[in-house]
Amino acid sequence: MxxxxxxxxxxxxxxxxxxxxxxxxxxxxxxxxxxxxxxxxxxxxxxxxxxxxxxxxxxxxxxxxxxxxxxxxxxxxxxxxxxxxxxxxxxxxxxxxxxxxxxxxxxxxxxxxxxxxxxxxxxxxxxxxxxxxxxxxxxxxxxxxxxxxxxxxxxxxxxxxxxxxxxxxxxxxxxxxxxxxxxxxxxxxxxxxxxxxxxxxxxxxxxxxxxxxxxxxxxxxxxxGDFCAGCHTLVTETIDLNGVLTGNHFVEQATYHEWVNSIYVDDQxxxxxxxxxxxxxxxxxxxxxxxxxxxxxxxxxxxxxxxxxxxxxxxxxxxxxxxxxxxxxxxxxxxxxxLLQNHTLDMELTAEGIEADTARYRVRLFNKAGHKFPSGYPARLAFIEFVVTDAVGDTLFASGLLDEDYNIIDRDEDYEPHYDVINHPSKVQIYEMVMGDVNGDPTTVLLRAAFPIKDNRLTPVGFSTSHFAYDTTLIAGLALTDENFNHIDGVEGSGTDDVHYHIPLNGYDGPLNVSAKVYYQAVPRKWLDEMFDFESDEIDLFRDMFEGADHTPELINEASIVDFVTSVRQPRPTERLKAFPSPTSDGFITIEVPESDRMQVTMFDVSGRMLFNESMIVNRRFPFVVPDKAGVYLIRIESQRAVYTTRVVRQ
Known part of the structure; x- marks a missing residue:
C-alpha cells in the first residue's frame, strides 16, 4: 500500500x-x-x-x-x-x-x-x-x-x-x-x-x-474518561490449542471499565x-x-x-x-x-496479639488508583514481602523474597492462589490476573485465553460485583470467597484487602521487628517463559535487551512496627491516657504516659483507618498532632508493660 x-x-x-x-x-x-x-x-x-x-x-x-x-x-x-x-x-x-x-x-x-x-x-x-x-x-x-x-x-x-x-x-x-x-x-x-x-x-x-x-x-x-475507552478495554477472541476460533471472548484488559465500576466515574x-x-x-x-x-x-x-x-x-x-x-x-x-509511590496504594500494618506461640499481624492494602491495581496488560503483578526478625536481626519468618534473578521465591509453578491467611514462608500474596486456556491450564498466550483462573488485583473504591460492568471486570479465584477482599465490616466497595500473617515463634521470647513491603513488577521473568521458548528476530532482540535490563521491582509502599513479645505473653493491662486539650482547635495536644520507654504509637480515625504508626522514644509528657480534619481520633500507645488508649476530638 x-x-x-x-x-x-x-x-x-x-x-x-x-x-x-x-x-x-x-x-x-x-x-x-x-x-x-x-x-x-x-x-x-x-x-x-x-x-x-x-x-x-x-x-x-x-x-x-x-x-x-x-x-x-x-x-x-x-x-x-x-x-x-x-x-x-x-x-x-x-x-x-x-x-x-x-x-x-x-x-x-x-x-x-x-x-x-x-x-x-x-x-x-x-x-x-x-x-x-x-x-x-x-x-x-x-x-x-x-x-x-x-x-x-x-x-x-x-x-x-x-x-x-x-x-x-x-x-x-x-x-x-x-x-x-x-x-x-x-x-x-x-x-x-x-x-x-x-x-x-x-x-x-x-x-x-x-x-x-x-x-x-x-x-x-x-x-x-470515555475518551480513553477505545484502547483501554480490550476484548479478544479465544483460540483453542489447535488454532481454531471457539466463538468465545476474553477480557484481556479493562482499565476503562474498572474506572466505570468505581466511585471516581462521576467526578474524576x-x-x-x-x-x-x-x-x-x-x-x-x-x-x-x-x-x-x-x-x-x-x-x-x-x-x-x-x-x-x-x-x-x-x-x-x-x-x-x-x-x-x-x-x-x-x-x-x-x-x-x-505516581506509583505516592498515588497508588496505602497500607497499614497492625499487631493483633500473641496466641498459642503465634504472633498475628494484619496487613491492610488500600487501592488509591481509579482502576484495579495492577491494571492493564496481564503480565503485571504486585506482591507483599513480609519479614519478621528477632532482636539481633536474625530472620524468623520471610514471605515474598526475590532470588538473584528477581523471581519470587517459593512461588507455585503454575500460579500462587489468593490468601487471606499466610502462616508459612512458602505462601506469598501476589495480586495478578492469571489467564486460563480452554482446558483450564494457565497460559500467557493471549489468544489462547478463555477465562481468568485468578484475578485478585486490588479493586478501586466503589467497585461492586452488582455493577453493570462487572462482567468485564471480574474477580476470579479465591478472592471471591475472601470476606475482607473489597469489604470492610461487610460493606462492599472499600478498595481494600486484608492479609493476616500468623507467625510461629517456636518459643522465641523477645522483641519482633516486623516489616511489610509491596512491590510491583511490570514484566516478570516467569511470565516470559512461554515466549522465550520461541525464536524470531523480535523475540531474540527483546530477550537480549531483557537480560541486560535492570529488573529491580518498584517499591510501592512499606510499613514496619516493633512488637514486644516478652510482655505480651502475660496479658497487659489497658489503661487510659491523658491527652489535652480535647477538643483541640489547632490539632496540637499534649499526651501524658506513666512511664518513659520506646513505645509503639498508633492513631486511628473513627472508621478504624490507621493514620499514624511509629516506634518512638516516649517521655512521660510529649507533644502530638492530630490531623486538620474535624473528627474523633483514637490514640494507642503500646509499651512492654501496658497498652494505653485515649480519644481526642479535633474541632
Missing amino acids: SHFIHQHRFPVLLFAIVVVVLAMTYIQPSGKAEAFHTKDELDYFALRSNMDLPIGGNGLFKASGECAGCHGFDEIGFASVDANGNDVNVVDDWRATMMANSARDPFWRAKVSHEIMVNPMHKAAIEDKCTSCHAPQGHYASKFMGESHYSISDMLLDPVAMDGVGCAACHQQSQDSIGLLFSGKLKYTTDVLYGPYDAPPPIFGSPMMAWVGFDAQYGPHVET SCQSCHLPRIEDDVVLSTGYSFLEGRSPYGLHYMVGGNTFILKLLKDNISELMLTANETHFDTVIARTRD
Missing part, C-alpha cells in the same frame, strides 16, 4: 537561517572566536538534539514533528511555559512516554511475534488488531484508504505509524463515538483536531489550517491523574506574541506504572531508533515512580 509523506521546505530554510545567525555570533570584531553561549547552555542544546520527530502525513494523520513547531519547546520562553517560566511543552512531555513509543516497544513487538508463531494461520488478524492501538495512525490511515488489513511490515514503512499514539491519534478522535467503541475500534475525523478550550478568547486556528490542514475546534470529549476522569492540570495561564503556540494564555493546562505526562520498559527503552535509544533522549526518559521514569 502507498503512503503519502508531504514535507515542508520552510523548516529547512529556517534551519539554514538559524545556522548562519548562530555562526555569526561567534565572530567578534577582534577576529577572536568567542562562544556566545555558555558551556551549560551548549550542553542543554546538545541534550535536546536527538533523532528528529517524523514530519509529513500519511493520508489521514500528520506526524508529531508537524505539531512540534508550534507546540514544542519555545527557545524564547514565551509559549508552553508555566507561571514560573518552567517548560511544559506537550511534545517533550509526551515523546518518552509508553504512548509515544507504543509502536517501537520491543516487548510488544516480541509478543506479537510470539502470538503469530503460536497461531500462524491468524497472522493477518493478529497484526491488524494489535496495530489498531499500538500504531493507530498507520492502522486507520490504511483503513481510510480502503485496505482490509494492516500489517507490521506496513507499520515499519510509515514514519507516522511509528509515532505510536501520536498527537493526532487522540486529538483527531470523533466526538460521536467516545465511550461507545472498545478493543481498538476508533473513529476519526478527516479535517478537525479537537482541544479542551472554547471561546473566549476565540480559537486562533488559522496557522494550524495553513500549516497542517486541520481545523482547530473545541471538543469537550477530550477531557472525559482518567486525565485527572494521567494528564494532571495546572491553573497557570499557558500560551499554547510559539511565534504569536499576541496570544493569551489558556487555563487550566493539561500536562501531557501520560505516565502509568511501567518503569521497567521505560528504563529498557532509555538503555537502547539508538538500536530502537527512538525520538527521545536519556533526559526525556529520566523525567518520565521519575514521574512514573512518583
Whole structure:
C-alpha cells in the first residue's frame, strides 16, 4: 500500500537561517572566536538534539514533528511555559512516554511475534488488531484508504505509524463515538483536531489550517474518561490449542471499565491523574506574541506504572531508533515512580496479639488508583514481602523474597492462589490476573485465553460485583470467597484487602521487628517463559535487551512496627491516657504516659483507618498532632508493660 509523506521546505530554510545567525555570533570584531553561549547552555542544546520527530502525513494523520513547531519547546520562553517560566511543552512531555513509543516497544513487538508463531494461520488478524492501538495512525490511515488489513511490515514503512499514539491519534478522535467503541475500534475525523478550550478568547486556528490542514475546534470529549475507552478495554477472541476460533471472548484488559465500576466515574476522569492540570495561564503556540494564555493546562505526562520498559527503552535509544533522549526518559521514569509511590496504594500494618506461640499481624492494602491495581496488560503483578526478625536481626519468618534473578521465591509453578491467611514462608500474596486456556491450564498466550483462573488485583473504591460492568471486570479465584477482599465490616466497595500473617515463634521470647513491603513488577521473568521458548528476530532482540535490563521491582509502599513479645505473653493491662486539650482547635495536644520507654504509637480515625504508626522514644509528657480534619481520633500507645488508649476530638 502507498503512503503519502508531504514535507515542508520552510523548516529547512529556517534551519539554514538559524545556522548562519548562530555562526555569526561567534565572530567578534577582534577576529577572536568567542562562544556566545555558555558551556551549560551548549550542553542543554546538545541534550535536546536527538533523532528528529517524523514530519509529513500519511493520508489521514500528520506526524508529531508537524505539531512540534508550534507546540514544542519555545527557545524564547514565551509559549508552553508555566507561571514560573518552567517548560511544559506537550511534545517533550509526551515523546518518552509508553504512548509515544507504543509502536517501537520491543516487548510488544516480541509478543506479537510470539502470538503469530503460536497461531500462524491468524497472522493477518493478529497484526491488524494489535496495530489498531499500538500504531493507530498507520492502522486507520490504511483503513481510510480502503485496505482490509494492516500489517507490521506496513507499520515499519510509515514514519507516522511509528509515532505510536501520536498527537493526532487522540486529538483527531470523533466526538460521536467516545465511550461507545472498545478493543481498538476508533473513529476519526478527516479535517478537525479537537482541544479542551472554547471561546473566549476565540480559537486562533488559522496557522494550524495553513500549516497542517486541520481545523482547530473545541471538543469537550477530550477531557472525559470515555475518551480513553477505545484502547483501554480490550476484548479478544479465544483460540483453542489447535488454532481454531471457539466463538468465545476474553477480557484481556479493562482499565476503562474498572474506572466505570468505581466511585471516581462521576467526578474524576482518567486525565485527572494521567494528564494532571495546572491553573497557570499557558500560551499554547510559539511565534504569536499576541496570544493569551489558556487555563487550566493539561500536562501531557501520560505516565502509568511501567518503569521497567521505560528504563529498557532509555538503555537502547539508538538500536530502537527512538525520538527521545536519556533526559526525556529520566523525567518520565521519575514521574512514573512518583505516581506509583505516592498515588497508588496505602497500607497499614497492625499487631493483633500473641496466641498459642503465634504472633498475628494484619496487613491492610488500600487501592488509591481509579482502576484495579495492577491494571492493564496481564503480565503485571504486585506482591507483599513480609519479614519478621528477632532482636539481633536474625530472620524468623520471610514471605515474598526475590532470588538473584528477581523471581519470587517459593512461588507455585503454575500460579500462587489468593490468601487471606499466610502462616508459612512458602505462601506469598501476589495480586495478578492469571489467564486460563480452554482446558483450564494457565497460559500467557493471549489468544489462547478463555477465562481468568485468578484475578485478585486490588479493586478501586466503589467497585461492586452488582455493577453493570462487572462482567468485564471480574474477580476470579479465591478472592471471591475472601470476606475482607473489597469489604470492610461487610460493606462492599472499600478498595481494600486484608492479609493476616500468623507467625510461629517456636518459643522465641523477645522483641519482633516486623516489616511489610509491596512491590510491583511490570514484566516478570516467569511470565516470559512461554515466549522465550520461541525464536524470531523480535523475540531474540527483546530477550537480549531483557537480560541486560535492570529488573529491580518498584517499591510501592512499606510499613514496619516493633512488637514486644516478652510482655505480651502475660496479658497487659489497658489503661487510659491523658491527652489535652480535647477538643483541640489547632490539632496540637499534649499526651501524658506513666512511664518513659520506646513505645509503639498508633492513631486511628473513627472508621478504624490507621493514620499514624511509629516506634518512638516516649517521655512521660510529649507533644502530638492530630490531623486538620474535624473528627474523633483514637490514640494507642503500646509499651512492654501496658497498652494505653485515649480519644481526642479535633474541632
